[in-house]
Amino acid sequence: MKNHFIAHIKKKPDGSWATPHLLYEHLIETAEKASEFASAFGNNDWAELAGLLHDLGKFHPDWQKYLRRKTGYFDEEAHIEGYGNRPYHSQAGAAFVFEKFKNSPMAKVLAYIIGGHHLGLLDWVSQLQSRIFDEQGNLIQDDLKKIKQIEESKQILESPIPESNPIIYKNGIDNNSKEQIHLWIRMLFSCLVDADFLDTEKYMEEKERGGYLNLEDLKQRFDEFMISKKSDTEINKKRNDILNQCREKADLKPGFFTLTVPTGGGKTLSSMAFALEHAIKYNKKRIIVAIPYTSIIEQTAEVYKSVFGKDQVVEHHSNLDPEKENSKNRLASENWDAPIIVTTNVQLFESLFGNKTSVCRKLHNIANSIIILDEAQMLPQEYLRPIISVLKGLVNYFGVTVVLMSATQPALIGKIGTPPNVIDGLENVTEIIDDPDSLAKDFKRVEFIIPKDLNSTKSWEEITEELNQYHQVLCIVNTRTDCRELYKLMPEGTIHLSGFMCGEERSEVIANIKTKLNNNEPIKVISTQLVEAGVDIDFLVVYRALTGLDSIAQAAGRCNRENKIKDGGKVFVFVPPKPSPSGYLRKCEDAGKAILRNKSNEDFTPSLYLEYFKYLYSNINSFDKIDFHSRLVRDASAFDFQFKTFAENFNMIDDKKQMSIIVRYKNSESLINQLKIAGASKELLRKLQRYIVNIPIYLFNKIREANYIEYSNGYWVQSDENLYKPGLGLLANESDWIVGDGVV
Numbered sequence: 001m002k003n004h005f006i007a008h009i010k011k012k013p014d015g016s017w018a019t020p021h022l023l024y025e026h027l028i029e030t031a032e033k034a035s036e037f038a039s040a041f042g043n044n045d046w047a048e049l050a051g052l053l054h055d056l057g058k059f060h061p062d063w064q065k066y067l068r069r070k071t072g073y074f075d076e077e078a079h080i081e082g083y084g085n086r087p088y089h090s091q092a093g094a095a096f097v098f099e100k101f102k103n104s105p106m107a108k109v110l111a112y113i114i115g116g117h118h119l120g121l122l123d124w125v126s127q128l129q130s131r132i133f134d135e136q137g138n139l140i141q142d143d144l145k146k147i148k149q150i151e152e153s154k155q156i157l158e159s160p161i162p163e164s165n166p167i168i169y170k171n172g173i174d175n176n177s178k179e180q181i182h183l184w185i186r187m188l189f190s191c192l193v194d195a196d197f198l199d200t201e202k203y204m205e206e207k208e209r210g211g212y213l214n215l216e217d218l219k220q221r222f223d224e225f226m227i228s229k230k231s232d233t234e235i236n237k238k239r240n241d242i243l244n245q246c247r248e249k250a251d252l253k254p255g256f257f258t259l260t261v262p263t264g265g266g267k268t269l270s271s272m273a274f275a276l277e278h279a280i281k282y283n284k285k286r287i288i289v290a291i292p293y294t295s296i297i298e299q300t301a302e303v304y305k306s307v308f309g310k311d312q313v314v315e316h317h318s319n320l321d322p323e324k325e326n327s328k329n330r331l332a333s334e335n336w337d338a339p340i341i342v343t344t345n346v347q348l349f350e351s352l353f354g355n356k357t358s359v360c361r362k363l364h365n366i367a368n369s370i371i372i373l374d375e376a377q378m379l380p381q382e383y384l385r386p387i388i389s390v391l392k393g394l395v396n397y398f399g400v401t402v403v404l405m406s407a408t409q410p411a412l413i414g415k416i417g418t419p420p421n422v423i424d425g426l427e428n429v430t431e432i433i434d435d436p437d438s439l440a441k442d443f444k445r446v447e448f449i450i451p452k453d454l455n456s457t458k459s460w461e462e463i464t465e466e467l468n469q470y471h472q473v474l475c476i477v478n479t480r481t482d483c484r485e486l487y488k489l490m491p492e493g494t495i496h497l498s499g500f501m502c503g504e505e506r507s508e509v510i511a512n513i514k515t516k517l518n519n520n521e522p523i524k525v526i527s528t529q530l531v532e533a534g535v536d537i538d539f540l541v542v543y544r545a546l547t548g549l550d551s552i553a554q555a556a557g558r559c560n561r562e563n564k565i566k567d568g569g570k571v572f573v574f575v576p577p578k579p580s581p582s583g584y585l586r587k588c589e590d591a592g593k594a595i596l597r598n599k600s601n602e603d604f605t606p607s608l609y610l611e612y613f614k615y616l617y618s619n620i621n622s623f624d625k626i627d628f629h630s631r632l633v634r635d636a637s638a639f640d641f642q643f644k645t646f647a648e649n650f651n652m653i654d655d656k657k658q659m660s661i662i663v664r665y666k667n668s669e670s671l672i673n674q675l676k677i678a679g680a681s682k683e684l685l686r687k688l689q690r691y692i693v694n695i696p697i698y699l700f701n702k703i704r705e706a707n708y709i710e711y712s713n714g715y716w717v718q719s720d721e722n723l724y725k726p727g728l729g730l731l732a733n734e735s736d737w738i739v740g741d742g743v744v
Contacts, residue, residue, distance in 0.1 A: 057089030121643035190363035250277030263557030500729030548588030
């Protein structure tokens with residue numbers, strides 16, 4: 001009888017126990033769904049076998065005893081791996097594949113997947129191997145022997161070995177395919193864990209998923225929107241030309257594309273036009289838009305929501321306002337099963353290199369999709385080797401088209417860097433725009449005023465004097481400390497904007513800036529570079545502290561954005577009193593200085609940015625900060641990977657160098673009280689995310705030692721009322737405090 005063994009059990013609202021979720025049914029249903037997911041890349045039989053074997057250990061009599069009690073009591077947590085000292089049910093299936101594959105190295109593929117379907121992908125040598133083999137290298141079979149005696153398990157055990165070749169071997173076995181074995185395993189793992197989640201979810205709590213339009217219907221909405229917005233202004237004629245080129249190039253075969261469009265060229269909508277046309281022609285499943293900054297992601301999502309409807313665009317990022325989020329969005333963000341996803345680079349790449357089930361379950365839905373990487377120059381240089389590698393793997397083996405979008409394209413094609421630090425970049429990349437340099441000149445809306453002597457600094461007092469001459473002016477500096485120092489010298493009413501402010505206040509400040517600009521009110525803004533990428537504000541005069549050319553260009557994108565004055569806005573580049581902090585920012589500044597020294601009179605064009613990035617990358621110390629090759633490539637032939645170790649070290653935002661503080665700002669007071677009384681919940685933490693400020697550890701330690709914060713249920717919370725001041729943000733520097741007299 002196939003009704004004897006239980007996979008899951010739950011209580012009904014009245015407190016009684018519901019009909020159990022039978023193990024055999026769970027294995028079959030999970031296998032079918034996993035197979036369906038893996039059909040996107042042609043290895044459905046591998047995913048199907050993983051689905052059939054993943055809970056093999058639940059046939060074990062000891063495991064079933066935990067679900068059944070003599071009194072008829074069932075434990076609703078019993079399905080969780082390792083819960084309450086239960087046997088680890090994952091290792092039985094992981095061990096059995098070695099017997100089934102007759103100890104072939106390929107058995108490791110399924111061992112990673114099955115053995116980690118609750119714990120996450122593990123390192124082979126240090127973590128997974130000892131769960132399956134004893135110290136003498138013999139297969140641990142004690143649990144398997146008991147399971148084999150159970151009649152109901154035999155049909156599962158007799159499932160055939162997969163016949164399909166791994167998708168990564170479609171062109172033969174070479175160095176390129178070996179480099180992508182880890183990605184193939186991740187994709188299979190994703191198919192299994194998402195199928196397992198969904199089948200368990202279907203039993204445990206009925207959730208309403210889906211309800212999205214298909215891409216053809218979304219394209220119709222897009223076309224109708226673009227017609228309604230049609231305008232004959234000169235700048236819109238240029239934007240329409242960009243839009244038409246994107247639509248024409250959408251017929252080209254899937255692969256790598258660059259979209260090099262000046263700021264103000266309408267790339268947000270034009271890139272979507274390309275993606276929709278391309279997706280429909282080549283039967284792609286979804287469009288994923290990845291953006292570097294959470295501070296501006298809402299803006300892009302709002303544009304798409306105005307086109308497609310609020311319920312058709314899924315936002316997935318840490319800065320999302322829970323009050324505006326619906327259950328449909330929350331469900332779809334778990335596994336990206338919607339047609340349009342707007343997310344962050346951090347979410348995308350930390351999922352592609354993650355090991356936990358919660359982040360990996362979405363990966364199979366990246367297959368056969370289109371990824372738009374907005375502001376591509378923001379990809380972190382210390383991770384370029386693994387990022388470029390995984391993008392190649394997605395394009396070459398998993399049907400993905402990648403669009404690198406930027407006004408300042410980085411030099412990612414061909415060889416990157418100089419010996420001995422050289423990596424292989426992208427190949428066979430198609431530019432969507434026919435003549436990016438000419439387009440940049442057509443969209444020229446500003447005049448750059450570059451100092452003749454790039455070694456001659458200006459004091460903050462001198463900068464203040466110049467800024468005070470203007471009715472409306474924006475000044476962007478390189479650090480939060482610089483921002484605070486300059487702001488203190490400015491007249492009353494000046495607006496300060498920096499990362500020392502929580503996300504909630506930053507959103508309010510940006511909205512206030514837009515209102516004052518639209519009403520032509522006097523306004524002076526001192527900001528860090530967080531205002532540069534994508535924040536839709538429009539000044540006629542912008543000052544920018546010397547830095548990399550891409551950042552200077554982004555600053556110029558906040559100047560005369562809508563071409564209000566035909567003679568062009570003014571972008572003044574100045575040399576600040578102190579250079580950028582040592583490290584990458586200093587290298588960007590030095591590279592910008594080197595290029596501008598010889599070419600200060602030239603137009604800022606894609607060709608100039610390409611030269612800048614080549615110079616910058618020639619001085620980078622490493623493109624592989626955490627040793628991608630040794631952990632995920634070198635031992636690929638033996639299928640010996642360090643999944644967990646690599647995932648723990650792949651942090652695009654270096655959490656080890658920063659600490660988070662929940663600050664007291666407006667509505668956060670009541671949320672902090674909830675945290676203190678009831679502890680953290682997922683919903684509460686999502687709300688508190690908008691009131692977090694991240695600071696370097698050395699500043700955090702000073703604040704903690706001064707007793708300005710307290711530890712509350714696992715999180716650091718502002719305790720001194722003077723630590724956070726609206727308009728300034730977190731007063732993190734000693735110079736911000738006046739001893740015995742509150743704050744500045």
